Amino acid sequence: MAAPDSVSIVSQVSFRLKVQNVSQLKEVTSPKFVIQDIPWYVRLTKTVEEAEEFLAIYLCCENKDKSPEWTQPAAASFKLLPFNGNSTAKEYHLEPNVFDRIMTSSGCSSICWADLFDAANHYVKNDAIDLEVSITVADPNDEYKSDSIFDAIDNCCDSGRVGTFRLTVNNIENLMAIRSSQFMLRDVPWYLTVFKHSSHLGLRLDARDSSDEIICNVSASVKISSLNEQFQRVQKIEAKQVQRKDGLVMERLITWDDLMRPQNGHIDNGSVTLEIEINAERRLGVATPCARKRQISNESAQIKMPRMECPICNDAIEIHNISFIPCGHTFCTPCITNSVRDRKACPIVACSAKVQPRQVKLLRLPIVSNSE
Numbered sequence: 001m002a003a004p005d006s007v008s009i010v011s012q013v014s015f016r017l018k019v020q021n022v023s024q025l026k027e028v029t030s031p032k033f034v035i036q037d038i039p040w041y042v043r044l045t046k047t048v049e050e051a052e053e054f055l056a057i058y059l060c061c062e063n064k065d066k067s068p069e070w071t072q073p074a075a076a077s078f079k080l081l082p083f084n085g086n087s088t089a090k091e092y093h094l095e096p097n098v099f100d101r102i103m104t105s106s107g108c109s110s111i112c113w114a115d116l117f118d119a120a121n122h123y124v125k126n127d128a129i130d131l132e133v134s135i136t137v138a139d140p141n142d143e144y145k146s147d148s149i150f151d152a153i154d155n156c157c158d159s160g161r162v163g164t165f166r167l168t169v170n171n172i173e174n175l176m177a178i179r180s181s182q183f184m185l186r187d188v189p190w191y192l193t194v195f196k197h198s199s200h201l202g203l204r205l206d207a208r209d210s211s212d213e214i215i216c217n218v219s220a221s222v223k224i225s226s227l228n229e230q231f232q233r234v235q236k237i238e239a240k241q242v243q244r245k246d247g248l249v250m251e252r253l254i255t256w257d258d259l260m261r262p263q264n265g266h267i268d269n270g271s272v273t274l275e276i277e278i279n280a281e282r283r284l285g286v287a288t289p290c291a292r293k294r295q296i297s298n299e300s301a302q303i304k305m306p307r308m309e310c311p312i313c314n315d316a317i318e319i320h321n322i323s324f325i326p327c328g329h330t331f332c333t334p335c336i337t338n339s340v341r342d343r344k345a346c347p348i349v350a351c352s353a354k355v356q357p358r359q360v361k362l363l364r365l366p367i368v369s370n371s372e
C-alpha cells in the first residue's frame with residue numbers, strides 16, 4: 001500500500017484528546033499543533049466562579065512573530081464525547097478571534113463541573129474525558145482576506161466617557177475575524193473585533209489592560225449602515241461589567257444572509273460599515289467575586305498531559321503517523337487508510353463526509369513537544 005502524500009500547511013485540524021485524572025485537574029495543556037505555520041494548543045483549567053466550579057477551555061497561540069503588526073484570526077470548537085453511544089456529545093464554540101503578540105489565548109468555553117461529573121451524561125469514565133477539538137486558522141496569505149478602516153467620529157479626549165467609532169470591513173465575504181486599531185476611553189485602551197460566527201455577524205469589545213480588576217461598566221449601540229435607509233439597523237447592548245478577560249460580546253448583530261442580501265443595501269463595494277457608540281462608566285477599585293474568578297491555584301498540577309487518540313482504534317496516535325482527511329478529522333494512518341478504502345466516508349459518524357482514498361494526507365509537522 002502506498003503511503004499517503006504529506007501536507008505541511010493546513011488551515012483546519014480536528015483531533016481527539018483524552019484528558020486523564022480529571023478529578024485532580026488544575027491546569028493541563030495539549031500537544032502543540034502547527035497550523036498555518038503557527039503553533040497552537042488547547043489549555044484546560046479548573047476555575048471557580050461564585051463558588052461554582054467550571055472546566056474552562058482556551059485556544060492558545062504561540063506566535064513567533066513578536067511585531068505589533070502581527071495578527072492572526074482563528075476559531076475553535078470543542079466537543080465533549082460521551083462514552084455511552086446513546087448520550088449526546090456536548091459542543092462548545094469559541095467565536096473567531098484575532099490573536100496577536102499580547103492576546104495569545106482565547107476562551108473560554110466553560111463546562112459546569114457538576115454537569116461534567118453527572119453520571120447520567122456519561123462524560124467521565126475511569127476519571128478521563130474525551131474531547132474532540134477542532135481548530136480553524138485563517139490563511140494569512142489570502143490576498144482577498146478582509147481588512148478594515150477605523151475612525152473615531154467623536155471621541156473628544158483620552159479620558160472620555162463616550163466615544164463613537166466607524167469601522168468599515170472590506171472584503172466582508174471572506175471575513176473570519178478582524179480587529180480595529182486601539183482607542184482610549186476612560187484612560188483604558190480598547191479594541192473592537194468583528195467576526196463571522198454560526199451564520200451571524202458578531203462584534204466584541206475588549207479592554208487591553210494589564211489588571212484583572214474590574215475596568216468599566218460598558219453599554220454600546222451598533223448601527224449597521226445601509227444604502228437604503230429603511231434597512232439601517234441599530235442594536236443596543238445594556239451596561240455590562242467588562243474586565244480584561246471578559247469583553248462585551250454581541251454574537252448576533254445580524255444574520256449573514258440578511259447582511260449579504262443585495263437589496264438590504266448593507267454591502268457597498270464588498271464592504272460593510274458599522275457605527276459603534278460606546279459608553280464606559282469607570283468603576284475604580286471595586287473588587288467583586290467576579291474579579292477573582294479566573295484565578296487558579298498556583299500548585300503545580302500532577303496531571304498527565306492529555307494524549308491524542310485515534311477515534312478508530314482508540315489508541316494513542318504516534319505523532320509521526322497522523323493522517324487527516326478533507327473534513328479535518330485526524331486518525332492514525334493505517335486506520336484511516338483502511339477505513340476509507342472500505343467505506344469512502346469519514347469514520348466519525350456525526351461527520352460522515354465523503355472521502356476518496358487519495359484524499360488521505362499525512363499530517364507532516366505539527367507537533368511540538370511541550371515539556372516546559
Ligand SMILES: [Zn+2]
Nearest residue numbers: 310313332335
Ligand atoms: Zn487508529
Ligand SMILES: [Zn+2]
Nearest residue numbers: 327329346351
Ligand atoms: Zn470528518
